[in-house]
Amino acid sequence: MAAVSEHGIAVHLDELLAARDMTLAQLADAVEVTVVNLSVLKNGRAKAIRFSTLAAICDALGCQPGDVLSRTEE
């Protein structure tokens, strides 16, 4: 189940990580973001994401931004 931010943005990191059998710590290492910050994003508590972070996550997971984020009905 994707975490949804207060602005109705769903974050699909859980599904992407599970599909690749990857942990959050491994992704944090690859993206060079702290596990704490990545956890904030994963749990839908982030208010914004830098393009550089999003690009690094896409590179590490081999996906597109639309696979990481989606808009949900509020």
Place this chain on the structure above:
Amino acid sequence: MTTSSSTRPSKSTRFLAGLATVLLVVSAAFAVLLIVGAVAGFSPDGHTVAAHVQVPGDQLTGLPAGAVAPNDVAVAVRVEHPPHAAYAWAAARDLAQLVLLGAALWLLRGLLRSVRDRNPFTDANVRRLRSLGGVVIVGVPVALLLSSFFASELADSTRLDSPGLMFRLPGNALIGGLAVLALAEVFAAGVRMRVDLEGTV
């Protein structure tokens, strides 16, 4: 483990926070001295009090050529061994401004300590600055008015000719207070920016 210079509070910040604490303690000690003196019958100067008295202008001498004395002049005089009530009025006159100073120092101390602790952009500091602005804009005129009233009562209690209430709107305090209120709104914007930044991954 050493602390990097970027995370260590600057010397000036530590100095100012310490100075605010020292001034607050000195102010509190002086206030206690005034209150004890008012009750026991002495002033910080011993058994004299300073009072303002109104003197006819024609008693002024030594004015430069061409200068004309006003009708009345307020002069500060020292009264030795005044009646007991005079000590209380003198203490009240000084305490009116000392309480204001203490409140301002307390708020500044909190602000400086948060700067020292590297966390200035908080809601608490916005409240502190708004309170400080209020203290300056409202408190300074009120304290001056009260102080003038107590000074007038002091002169009366020593059977001197009181100049009455001497009050002028403190323009500097109003401008200073407005500047502090503007700074409070800058801090409020800083708090919002910090919250946004902390939510950015």
